[in-house]
Amino acid sequence: MPNLNINGRNMSVEAANDTPLLWVIREQLQMTGTKFGCGAGLCGACTVHLNGEAVRSCQTSLADAVGKKITTIEGLSAKGEHPLQKAWVAEQVPQCGYCQSGQIMQAAALLSKNTNPTKEEVVAHMDGNLCRCMTYSRIQKAIMRAASDMRTASATGSERRAT
């Protein structure tokens, strides 16, 4: 039985190697925050992290995920308090909300490498994630807010360390 490292826990699953990671996460592990949208890598609703990179879990086989660190929306932060999640609430981003796990995971991969993205970098990074409610402008604002909060937190943290 393959073992998956997901949200910091090791879990064994029972599925064929070619099973899309999406369905293993949703059905076997019953973590339903990761969503099915298109099954073809065209909408981003199923985005999770593999070793910190945003990937489409509908296009990732179980075999490809074995031995890697998988993070889903449920594991992005222990209490749902990742700066992006807080910013998503502050900007009141979601409407139907269905795409938002994928949007947040996609954005988190960007901010983990770059906490000072330009608007163009945000658009280029996020363009593969569809939102049918068209909440795009709030998504942009929330990413910028989270980035700013992360920069502030990191500056404060450095100061503390310096003193």
Add this chain to the structure above:
Amino acid sequence: MNKHVKDLAPETTDLSRRSFLVGTAATGLVLGYAASGIDHALAAPASANVEPSVWYSIAPDGLVTVTCGKADMGQHVASTMAQIVAEELGANWKDMRVQLASNDPKFNDPVLGAQITGGSWSTMMNFDAMSRAGAAGRIALTEAAAASMGVPASELVVRASTISHPKSKKSMSFAEVVKSGKATKTFTADDLKAIKLKSADQYTMIGVSVPQLDIPLKVNGTAKYGIDVMLPGMVYGALVTPPVRYGATVKSVDDSAAKKVPGFIKAVTLDDKTTTTTGWVVAVANTYANAKKAAAALKIDYDGGPNAKLSSESLFAEAKRLQGLSDSGEFFVKDGDPNAAFGTAAKVLEAEYTTNINIHAPMEPMNATAEFKGDILHIYSGNQFATRSGAIAAGAAGIDPKFVVMHQMWLGGGFGRRLDADMMVPAVQAAKAVGKPVKVIYTRENDMTMDFSRPLTYQKVKAGVDGDGKLVALSHDVVSAWPTQRWGIPDFLSPSVDKKGPLDAFTVNGSDFFYTVPNHYVRAIKNEMAHNATPSGQLRSVAPGWTFWAVESMVDEIAHATGKDPAQLRVELLDGKGKNDGGAQRLRNTLLAAMGLAGYGTRKLPKGEGMGVACVSSQERATASWTACVAHVAVAPSGEVTVKKLTVATDVGTQVNPDGIRAQVEGAALWGMSLALFEKATLKDGGIEQTNFDSYTPLRMSQLPEVAVNVIANGEKATGVGEPAVTVVAPAIGNAVFNAVGARVRGLPITAEAVKAAMKA
């Protein structure tokens, strides 16, 4: 005028004959209208076994849970209902909770008499009932608190879930009053009606952008949508749908290869007596991945049926043929005599406007989970029309609808798609066939090719202008499939003006606009061929999505033909005479607001850029909001259109949650832009050609224009906001393209090829 709205207007609802109950149950305080048919005042319920229809409850810990009978598909309507209750109840927002109602008729819309969510109706039709429910709760709590404190109720102040007596400085929380068990009171219909609701200047909640109650669940993955339902022993169904949208039949199913797929249980060919689906097969297996593998392995032989050769071209050709017949269709509007007026008009303009098939494509693909438990069929699915969808599920199961319980979930997008009930049929019949709960999930390909789409439409508009440039006559023929007639519910059809029989007003709404035109007719013509080949549905904003495209483009064409500014012509037509008094003035003011915000006509734009205006009401005249848009576009020599800015103004009377309204209006405007420029589906050989987001391409972030939204709240009654901004954008963009480069495009979507061709013409 629409029968379904006129007959069900608030004055005539039987809510006014019901009693309102406040009682103590085991779970705390329950408050709600008594079930329909109980016309007399009931004795105050004193024990847990009294079950009035529950609109909200207050638990002993002081938490107020509002049960929302409306489908929440991202418009945050549950939160809005809670906000209206909280205003009159005097509850603290942090104490408010929401839950979604089952299909129990006690949760029916108080005005519509059914559980249906659409039409931008919810807030306007529930505002009064929810306000009175909140106020009744406050009165009951206050009287109980007065008794406990030994002070007159009239001296008490209710604020933030606390009832206080300023003179004695005594106070009780809602929780303490509920625990006292003294808050029991029955309001007769007359008592309820007599409650004096707050005036706008007393509001502390209405008009405040409180955080939407559903949002926290939607940023941490815990919100449960239909697709997330997990039942013990549940198995999965994957659909195989035929190459023809409607009318195909299954001749044979060979499951020999599917049987080799591990976990495969059964292939179920649907026997759909509700006629919602044709030729569908469900492959059932232990996991969805295996169900999909098995579905792919099934070898199915079809008879394509009567629509197998049809295409978008043949549907358009049929529409033109029908429009050309003098006795086609039925009259929706008939004022004066346009044909006579055309004879004496100084100038007559004539144009054809078209829209293609559009697909809802909410991000959550259609799905439903069905479980038979004893006599009861349980359905888990996010749905906009529990009343009808429950009946379809019952029809698929061959049981009485009263044995169906619909468990409402958060909707991963609705936009009208989830008014339909097709997903119930495979789930129910698969569950019945395998004797286990079954969750059926559509692939995106199933979802797109089997959409109950916005119908393809063909409209012919003829306008007559007199010697002074005044619009004196307009004839308007609208040819389309009739989506609402398909529901088979007579109440949703409207009598025609010429008494030829009921017509589907959801194909012509909006054409009964607020402009003053002395001679005006609108014919609703059913395209039977399209109706049968492409069973259509209601897509966000419904008919005004195409009728305003035609009307607002034609008004622009008239302006240019008579040498008038298009915005100025609209102001003249909105003179508020006769039946348009009131509405026309509000629309005029909204248009002027949008013009002012956009800087319309105040500066010269660079070459290739232009501004266009449009102004619209809502689905029905009786449910109107007032919305105007100025679109600013740049058109490249290739014909490619870039939207630089959309400025939208909307008069909603009273805003419950201003930030929520802005979110809805912005989303609606971007939907309008997406339909105007990017979304097109086509029929070929009887099937929808687009299967996923590579060929059907809604707007993405990189295509986002600047959007400026201005909400006008002038103290009139609260109206709806989910839809109107969809309809105003396409004509505003089309008119802007003409203003920029002189190219008139009359078909949606507006493609670069069409613009370039019109530039040359």
